[in-house]
Amino acid sequence: MxxxxxxxxxxxxxxxxxxxxxxxxxxxxxxxxxxxxxxxxxxxxxxxxxxxxxxxxxxxxxxxxxGLINAHGHAAMSLFRGLADDLPLMTWLEKHIWPAEAKWVDEAFVRDGTDLAIAEQLKGGITCFSDMYFYPKVASDCVHNSGMRAQIAIPILDFPIPGASSADEAIRQGIELFSDLKHHPRIKITFGPHAPYTVCDDNLEKIRVIAEELDAAIHMHVHETAVEVQQAIESTGERPLARLSRLGLLGPRFQAVHMTQISEDDLALLVESNTSVIHCPESNLKLASGFCPVERLWQAGVNVAIGTDGAASNNDLDLLGETRTAAMLAKAVAGSATALDAHRALRMATLNGARAMGLESQIGSLEIGKxxxxxxxxxxxxxxxxxxxxxxxxxxxxxxxxxxxxxxxGKQLLDDRQLTRMDEQQLTATAIAWGQRISGHRE
Structure with a gap:
């Protein structure tokens, strides 16, 4: 020292x-x-x-x-904060969020929403975040300009999405952005197949091959609800995590987001593959999606990081608050007051997030050289x-x-609670304008 x-x-x-x-x-x-x-x-x-x-x-x-590390979120969805509250996941998605995205999401929406999310996260002590949303090139530009650090996951689904007409186009865009930013000091590009129920085996196989060739991570919603798992079993006879294992996706570069449903076989797959789990307790609570058994995972040796999810389902990007909720919830789920103590909770919000993203040699702890x-x-x-x-x-x-x-x-982005590179008043005004526009056109 x-x-x-x-x-x-x-x-x-x-x-x-x-x-x-x-x-x-x-x-x-x-x-x-x-x-x-x-x-x-x-x-x-x-x-x-x-x-x-x-x-x-x-x-x-x-x-x-x-700095705190927010290991999962959808930054631009900050502009949908409070749009569709108190609804179950699939109703929230299919009846409200997906139609709103089809109507409103373009490059300007992603730019303004991502800037809003970056500012909120910086003011909350977050120095690095993982983002999985449309127009990832726009989001990466926002990160670059802000001075923040981020993992940008390229969203991939079997159907057209804003900014990509097909899974193949999304994958091509991801490869290009990965190449463009592979030497960027603060931005890491990963691949983000949305979920097992929205991405077919053929596309998952393409993603696996490309991720292996590029040594890129894969970031994916997995086992978010009991219904998701049950429907997969009924239609294929296979749990989603077992399917991902069969397809060769699990491993130290794989980030399994949510994981509220974990059987003994699931736990064995996570341990054997050294897959990271990203825990999003408040989003899971609000959508009644279930409880990730954090202490069970931790004791088995699984790396568990923490994420806020998007502000449309949380409704904030407060990782310190998320960590407190995670610590409390872990105790209730485990039935033990000693589960996930404060020091381990802080580790989950810092070094474990860095490890999940493959950045533990650079960030996540205060050590000389980092x-x-x-x-x-x-x-x-x-x-x-x-x-x-x-x-x-x-x-x-x-x-x-x-x-x-x-x-x-080493660059100060918040000084005495004031953002040094971003105009908070302008960001607030822009967000209010989006809200008025969206609420004025709701059916």
Whole structure:
């Protein structure tokens, strides 16, 4: 934990520093130094103050942690926030969301919705997110301009979607975007077949081959509801996860989103293949989709990350709140108060998300050499007192309004709760205009 003689670009001096790796550690009165966008020093405050630094930031009462990683969402759907609430999944999709998408989704919708989602996530302490939505090139442009980090999953379905007339066209677009952005420092392109019930075996086989050739990840909704699994069994005699295994899709590059229904055979497939599971508790609760058995997965050795899903089904992109819900829900589902403790919950929202995306060598923990994707939470408020374990206070007693500062690759994108690269008033006005337009045309 030493630094070279070259001066640091920025030295941060918080009250608490939670590196996440090693697990369960809280460093009190330590400093973190950044140079060239990476973490160059972690050590005691006294040692930190002896180092040359271009800028020094005192962060009293603050907890410094890795930036939160939102491992699943549909960013542009922020413009459908609250459009169709209190409905079951398939009714919500087939009667409301899919018709709305057919009517409204174009490049302008995706640009404005993605910008809105990026701003909301930055203000909530999220430094990296996974997006699975239409016009992925537009979304990647938004990410590039914002300074944020993201995984962009190319949406692929058997039928035409906004921006792609067929699965083959969507796959071609994905290959092109992967090639264009393969050296981008903050954007990773993956393939996103929507779900087992919307993508046939032939198209899944094409995706598998291309993903293997490119060493790209696959991000997919799997076992979101009991009905999905039951219908698959009735029509094919096979559970969706078993089908994906038979087709060769499961593996360390596969991200299975939701997984509320897990049999012993399913669990064995997840463990053997080293597949990651992305848990979206609040969306699952709101749509009454079921409960992912997080503690059971964790104890079996499955990597479990956390996502908000889209704001149309959540209705926010608050990963800190999502993590609190995940911790509470895990205890209820497992029937154990010790399930998913606060430190493991934070790990699920940071390093586990990085691991699911194949980015664990770059982000997800505060370690020397990793990218300086960092968030500072202000724990000095009345509602956080007294503090015995700052990580417990963060997970159980702190809201996203306590996010004070945020850096991605060493660049400050949130300073004292103010976005540094985005115009919050303009984003709000644009979102209101979309809402008025959409509500004025609803049948």
């Amino acid at each position: 030493t630094a070279t003689a070259a001066p640091l670009d920025l030295l941060l001096l918080p009250t608490w520093l939670v590196p996440v790796e090693p697990a369960g550690v809280v460093l009190k009165e330590h400093g973190l130094g950044i140079r060239d966008g990476r973490i160059a020093f972690i050590g005691p405050r006294a040692a930190a103050l002896k180092l040359a630094a271009t800028e020094v930031r005192e962060l009293p009462g603050m907890l410094l942690s890795p 990218a300086a994707d960092i968030v500072a939470f202000d724990l000095s408020g009345l509602a956080q007192q007294p503090i015995y374990d700052p990580v417990s206070q963060l997970i159980y007693a702190t809201g996203r309004d306590c996010v004070k500062h945020l850096w991605v690759a």
